[in-house]
Amino acid sequence: MQLSPYTPGRVAREIPGREAQLQEIGGMLALPALHGLFSGRIRVDIGPRGVGKTSLLRKVRQDALTIGLSPIYVTAGNGPLSAVIADEARSQIQRWGIPGGPGDWLDRLSFTLGVPGVASVTAQASPHSPLPQATRAFRELIERTASTAREQGHKGVAVLVDELQDADDEGLKTVAYAWQELQDSKTPAVFLAAGLSHTPDVVTEAVTSAERFAFRPMRDLQDHEVREALTDPASALGVRWETRVLQDVVAATCGYPYAVQLWGDAMWSAAGSPDSGGVLGAGAFDAARASVDQDMNSLHRARWSKTKGRERELLTAMAQLGGIDVARSEIARALHVATSALGPARQSLLDKGIIQIAGHGLLSFTAPGFAEYVLALE
Ligand SMILES: Nc1ncnc2c1ncn2[C@@H]1O[C@H](COP(=O)(O)OP(=O)(O)O)[C@@H](O)[C@H]1O
Ligand SMILES: [Mg+2]
Structure with missing residues (x-):
């Protein structure tokens, strides 16, 4: 162990x-x-x-x-x-x-x-x-x-x-x-x-x-970088990742470094904290996912609880529009307000690190799965 x-x-x-x-x-x-x-x-x-x-x-x-x-x-x-x-x-x-x-x-x-x-x-x-x-x-x-x-x-x-x-x-x-x-x-x-x-x-x-x-x-990690972030620490302890499950975990992280560490950690404990010579295998995947979901859920909940009023309306509209590369004008249209009226709520959500500027006039959620979380609240 x-x-x-x-x-x-x-x-x-x-x-x-x-x-x-x-x-x-x-x-x-x-x-x-x-x-x-x-x-x-x-x-x-x-x-x-x-x-x-x-x-x-x-x-x-x-x-x-x-x-x-x-x-x-x-x-x-x-x-x-x-x-x-x-x-x-x-x-x-x-x-x-x-x-x-x-x-x-x-x-x-x-x-x-x-x-x-x-x-x-x-x-x-x-x-x-x-x-x-x-x-x-x-x-x-x-x-x-x-x-x-x-x-x-x-x-x-x-x-x-x-x-x-x-x-x-x-x-x-x-x-x-x-x-x-x-x-x-x-x-x-x-x-x-x-x-x-x-x-x-x-x-x-x-x-x-x-x-x-x-x-x-700074951007999210690419697949080969996520693989490295997952396999190197395990190899250093003599533990191997099964190829198939590694692929699934890489995909599940969406390249978000925090999720990479959550997944690695959850797989490690679901596999019984392996000794040298051990394997992180497919059998650990479901338990790991349940644990990561819980952790990501508390992250989302903590972020959501720091918002109110117009901020929540903005987040909900963004979630309905997919949560990634959402045009400010689309959000304004969904809320039936002028784009300029979003200013204060948008700024406050940026300050809180919940959304980020994704390009000219575009906004994205910063954590994967946040859109699903917000939609499930309704
Ligand atoms: N290049 C990386 N590869 C894998 N995991 C990383 C990498 N950089 C950071 N992490 C992990 O991602 C999480 C967030 O890292 P942190 O440096 O605190 O981010 P930030 O300061 O941007 O919020 C931590 O759990 C950290 O261990
Ligand atoms: Mg930091």
């Missing part, structure tokens, strides 16, 4: 299908790490919940460490973005335990950027600094953190931000303007982020010069 190697609801250990992303990001990490240069663009990998953004960013964190960068990894949303990053940079620097301390600058900048619990040293700054002052402070924070990292034997810093869509406007402005001002510098730093599909809207709203950001959509 071996523990399941699958990771439903947790960061994936391996991320098949993300080689292209890792390669491009590797090129960005190399700028500071190998050439001592500043990486001027802020790359943001975007996609619905469960597509694997956090897993990708965690892998990037490892890669950054491997190549010699000191990662500053944060999740946006629990405080102003610039303060959240400053706070993490501060903890990192404190962990280095520099004899005599890093210098007054760390307290001064932390205070200006509003890091909680840092007292003023100059008594001039305030935790709600005006934008130019905050931008200057953030720029200096990155410069000094990078040079301190170098003194500690690292090559530079990698700022990594998850859930970028939750960042505050002021924080986004501060960070984006500071990054722009650093363009001509030799600061060895790189900035990478991940966020839900509507992150470009959030960023464009906050920042005028959004062309510094490079948004890269």
Whole structure:
């Protein structure tokens, strides 16, 4: 009996299908790490919940460490973005335990950027600094953190931000303007982020010069990548998938990474948590499906329960129209309203990660099976 190697609801250990992303990001990490240069663009990998953004960013964190960068990894949303990053940079620097301390600058900048619990040293700054002052402070924070990292034997810093869509406007402005001002510098730093599909809207709203950001959509996995995600963890434990059932499971996941892990895990336990030499076979399929259905059902239920009124009408209309690549105009027609009247509900459902923009004027559900769930409610 071996523990399941699958990771439903947790960061994936391996991320098949993300080689292209890792390669491009590797090129960005190399700028500071190998050439001592500043990486001027802020790359943001975007996609619905469960597509694997956090897993990708965690892998990037490892890669950054491997190549010699000191990662500053944060999740946006629990405080102003610039303060959240400053706070993490501060903890990192404190962990280095520099004899005599890093210098007054760390307290001064932390205070200006509003890091909680840092007292003023100059008594001039305030935790709600005006934008130019905050931008200057953030720029200096990155410069000094990078040079301190170098003194500690690292090559530079990698700022990594998850859930970028939750960042505050002021924080986004501060960070984006500071990054722009650093363009001509030799600061060895790189900035990478991940966020839900509507992150470009959030960023464009906050920042005028959004062309510094490079948004890269993440897609569901292709069949051969799902196969790899299912078979590799099992093989590593000496367990084999029967070919026929593997095909059925691959099809059932619809390429949605969260479903891949649910299926792997459910097959594993339905097959009795096999020992080395064991098989994941057809006999486990029905029990696994029942378990996956339950889990997907609670996911759908949790999402549905976060919606109300017009949002539910919109979701129901979308479900009736198939749930994938549904034209906004069709939804409006079904609800007998003007397309513009859908705006607030649509935005709120995007924010909640329940729907995503699938192309110009098109919307899709983010989780497979959601349309069926909604239709069954009626
Ligand atoms: N490339 C991948 N292959 C297989 N499973 C993955 C992959 N990336 C992520 N997962 C799994 O998918 C689920 C969602 O991953 P996560 O990184 O939390 O997504 P997100 O941050 O986009 O919501 C997790 O259960 C994770 O283990
Ligand atoms: Mg995530």
